[in-house]
Amino acid sequence: MPVVVTAAETPLGRLVVERLLADGAEVRAVVGSVTGDLGVPTSRTDWRDAERLGAVLEGAHTVIHLAGERHVADLLAAAEDSGLRRIVVVARGPVPGLEGAPYDVVVVPDTRRRLSRAVDPGLVEALVAADRRR
16 A cells, blocks of 8 residues: 655655655655656645545555644545545654544654754654554
8 A cells, every 4th residue: 555755855755755665665745846756656735625635645554744733634634535544744742633533643753953954864764664564
């Protein structure tokens, strides 16, 4: 079953997509802006368009949501009836809106330093490992 990575155009998103592909995963990407070829099916999505985002999530097992807490409600609306089973998010604390969600929710602690462009390889591994928990 596919894994969807949101904000796949970001440095963290690109590394997660690459790592999932290296593991042999089927990956779909959601981007917020035009980006180069990620090597996977990619959808530029308006977060307010639940129908379009839902089509990307259709049949996916996991979404690794890197697009920020402000889009969690949009993600949940789009995921309804998609068959999604797990939501993985990066956060510095509890994520409002995910409590009581009908999905396996995995919150991976955000180890990124503010204003740094560097991505901790351990964070990438933690996100990929969260998808492996099947």
